[in-house]
Amino acid sequence: xxxxxxxxxxxxxxxxxxxxSWFLFVAGVSLYFYTSGARHRENPEDRVTPTxxxxxxxxxxxxxxxxxxxxxxxxxxxxxxxxxHSMLWKDTRATGLRFIYSMALLFPAVLVGLHMGLxxxxxxxxxxxxxFFDKIIALSLLPILFIAFGIDELSKVMLIVIGVTPTILLxxxxxxRGVPGEQVVKAFTxxxxxxxxxxxxxxxxxxPRVLNSIRLNLKAIMLFLFAGEMIASTDGLAYRIALLxxxxxxxxxxxxVLWVALLLFLVDFSMRxxxxxxxxxxxEA
Amino acid sequence: xxxxxxxxxxxxxxxxxxxxxxxxxxxxxxxxxxxxxPYHYLMQSGIMRKWADKYGITIKIQRFDYAPSLDAFxxxxxxACTMTNMEALDxxxxxxxxxxAIIIGxxxxxxxxxxxxxxxxxxxxxxxxxxxxxxxxxxxxLDRAMTINGMRxxxxxxxxxxxxxxxxxxAFLSDTSASATVTWKPLVSQIVKQKGITSLFNSxxxxxxxxxxxxxxTEILNRPDGSGQRFAKAxxxxxxxxxxxxxASGPEADKVLTAVAGGSQDTLASYKEQLSTTxxxxxxxxxxxxxxxxxxxxxxxxxxxxxxxxxxxGSNTKSVDEVAIAYPDGSVQGKADRVRFRFELSFMKMAAxxxx
Numbered sequence: 001x002x003x004x005x006x007x008x009x010x011x012x013x014x015x016x017x018x019x020x021s022w023f024l025f026v027a028g029v030s031l032y033f034y035t036s037g038a039r040h041r042e043n044p045e046d047r048v049t050p051t052x053x054x055x056x057x058x059x060x061x062x063x064x065x066x067x068x069x070x071x072x073x074x075x076x077x078x079x080x081x082x083x084x085h086s087m088l089w090k091d092t093r094a095t096g097l098r099f100i101y102s103m104a105l106l107f108p109a110v111l112v113g114l115h116m117g118l119x120x121x122x123x124x125x126x127x128x129x130x131x132f133f134d135k136i137i138a139l140s141l142l143p144i145l146f147i148a149f150g151i152d153e154l155s156k157v158m159l160i161v162i163g164v165t166p167t168i169l170l171x172x173x174x175x176x177r178g179v180p181g182e183q184v185v186k187a188f189t190x191x192x193x194x195x196x197x198x199x200x201x202x203x204x205x206x207x208p209r210v211l212n213s214i215r216l217n218l219k220a221i222m223l224f225l226f227a228g229e230m231i232a233s234t235d236g237l238a239y240r241i242a243l244l245x246x247x248x249x250x251x252x253x254x255x256x257v258l259w260v261a262l263l264l265f266l267v268d269f270s271m272r273x274x275x276x277x278x279x280x281x282x283x284e285a
Numbered sequence: 286x287x288x289x290x291x292x293x294x295x296x297x298x299x300x301x302x303x304x305x306x307x308x309x310x311x312x313x314x315x316x317x318x319x320x321x322x323p324y325h326y327l328m329q330s331g332i333m334r335k336w337a338d339k340y341g342i343t344i345k346i347q348r349f350d351y352a353p354s355l356d357a358f359x360x361x362x363x364x365a366c367t368m369t370n371m372e373a374l375d376x377x378x379x380x381x382x383x384x385x386a387i388i389i390g391x392x393x394x395x396x397x398x399x400x401x402x403x404x405x406x407x408x409x410x411x412x413x414x415x416x417x418x419x420x421x422x423x424x425x426x427l428d429r430a431m432t433i434n435g436m437r438x439x440x441x442x443x444x445x446x447x448x449x450x451x452x453x454x455x456a457f458l459s460d461t462s463a464s465a466t467v468t469w470k471p472l473v474s475q476i477v478k479q480k481g482i483t484s485l486f487n488s489x490x491x492x493x494x495x496x497x498x499x500x501x502x503t504e505i506l507n508r509p510d511g512s513g514q515r516f517a518k519a520x521x522x523x524x525x526x527x528x529x530x531x532x533a534s535g536p537e538a539d540k541v542l543t544a545v546a547g548g549s550q551d552t553l554a555s556y557k558e559q560l561s562t563t564x565x566x567x568x569x570x571x572x573x574x575x576x577x578x579x580x581x582x583x584x585x586x587x588x589x590x591x592x593x594x595x596x597x598x599g600s601n602t603k604s605v606d607e608v609a610i611a612y613p614d615g616s617v618q619g620k621a622d623r624v625r626f627r628f629e630l631s632f633m634k635m636a637a638x639x640x641x
Contacts, residue, residue: 047380048359143455147455232456251599
């Protein structure tokens with residue numbers, strides 16, 4: 001069989017793989033700088049596509065200058081001190097806290113999904129409603145969310161919870177249903193109780209897949225979080241982006257967006273790592 | 286086969302070819318606001334087409350949300366746009382897109398307001414939560430209100446919460462922990478209807494500082510073929526024909542106003558209420574008079590200092606003079622070689638003299 005370039009059996013070498021996998025990055029970055037250069041030649045004050053120098057300057061200010069609403073720092077403060085009073089640090093902290101709260105609130109959803117899948121009464125009670133609720137676009141109900149939860153942290157966290165919980169619930173439900181019935185019967189035969197079956201047989205083996213599903217929903221969580229911060233807030237990464245958009249501060253927005261991408265990548269990576277460490281027996285993408 | 290191909294080619298070339306006699310085409314962007322909704326009627330009624338034909342050009346009118354309309358103007362996707370004097374300065378002008386105001390449409394004369402709960406007073410505001418869209422005329426109004434009341438140094442103590450304008454009314458009404466809000470009509474009218482909410486300050490106390498303009502990119506006006514000049518003339522002609530219709534009295538004018546209000550899904554009564562707090566320059570004479578007065582420079586000096594202090598001119602702008610403003614009398618605020626924003630009265634003058 002001839003191993004053509006586009007054949008399934010093709011075996012690209014190490015260097016080819018390296019070049020190919022970075023190609024789109026390089027192309028994207030060059031296209032950006034080409035556009036940016038062209039725009040700056042035409043209009044040296046262009047703000048839509050800032051140059052590297054402008055972005056670096058914008059980012060340096062974000063990291064090293066105290067936030068606008070902050071008290072001025074005492075002379076001779078250490079670098080760590082400076083960073084802790086900076087815009088970027090404060091925004092990341094605020095967004096990070098919201099992110100952690102909402103993740104924490106997502107875990108009970110896993111238990112509810114498990115019970116829905118195993119206990120017929122719980123399933124009968126919840127399934128139809130969750131199926132319906134899953135299709136509600138939480139963002140369009142904002143005024144009601146404001147009335148119910150105020151405009152502080154709670155409403156932003158609830159926006160995420162309402163938006164993402166149904167997905168997690170249904171996913172866990174489906175995974176639970178996917179566990180072969182024979183195993184449940186066998187466990188009962190060996191003298192397990194209802195909760196033994198639920199937590200020690202079923203939950204144990206769906207857990208890596210559940211973690212995976214939460215990981216895949218990271219982007220949805222971030223999307224809701226950003227929407228919430230853009231609507232009403234006093235800090236956070238999306239708050240800053242919304243403010244900067246008002247005067248086209250793309251020199252800070254682009255580094256901010258890359259920073260968020262990096263953080264998300266790290267969370268994603270560490271979740272995969274934890275999953276592998278906790279469940280070495282689990283082999284799936 | 287060859288015949289089909291040649292026909293296809295002919296059709297394609299017909300569709301794509303820029304015929305030499307093609308009319309220059311321009312696009313105006315507008316967003317919903319009492320002083321700008323007339324653009325909707327200009328398009329619907331055919332007034333704009335009439336004036337465009339007269340000057341041998343094509344004019345398209347497109348509605349946007351406010352922020353995207355500014356983005357489109359800065360990105361040079363549209364040629365003219367409605368915006369306030371403040372945004373003209375901190376968006377296009379500060380982004381190196383020289384901008385010229387050709388129509389001074391109106392100024393906010395109560396459209397923007399600072400509203401409070403439970404009869405709070407100005408002196409109570411520090412430490413309280415206040416909802417507003419930050420870095421816009423709302424923050425400018427707050428800044429001016431505090432300054433006029435001698436509390437300039439306590440502005441930082443007010444806890445500002447950046448709130449999207451599409452949600453600010455419900456957010457303020459439902460969250461009683463927020464004591465105050467700054468926003469604009471028709472949201473203001475909606476909020477003050479609730480019990481216990483009073484207006485503490487509004488834009489009629491700073492007349493002429495929040496201007497609503499129609500601006501054009503300066504490079505368009507300077508086009509060598511003169512089509513940009515014709516575009517500006519057509520806009521001014523159409524605009525003041527429209528103003529004459531709106532300011533007439535009687536059922537005929539009501540019909541026009543109803544149609545204008547329809548441009549923002551509004552009712553006649555509500556639109557009239559908004560107009561009552563908008564100082565429209567219905568005649569070109571009044572607009573020219575305002576544009577030529579020393580008053581304008583004083584007000585713009587306040588606005589440009591505000592945008593600079595809040596970093597809206599960009600972090601690279603080291604001095605307020607970097608984004609200079611040129612006035613009709615030839616004077617310049619800022620560095621003369623860095624004029625980015627100018628007021629141009631000639632088109633309104635031509636309208637006043639009936640020369641369009």
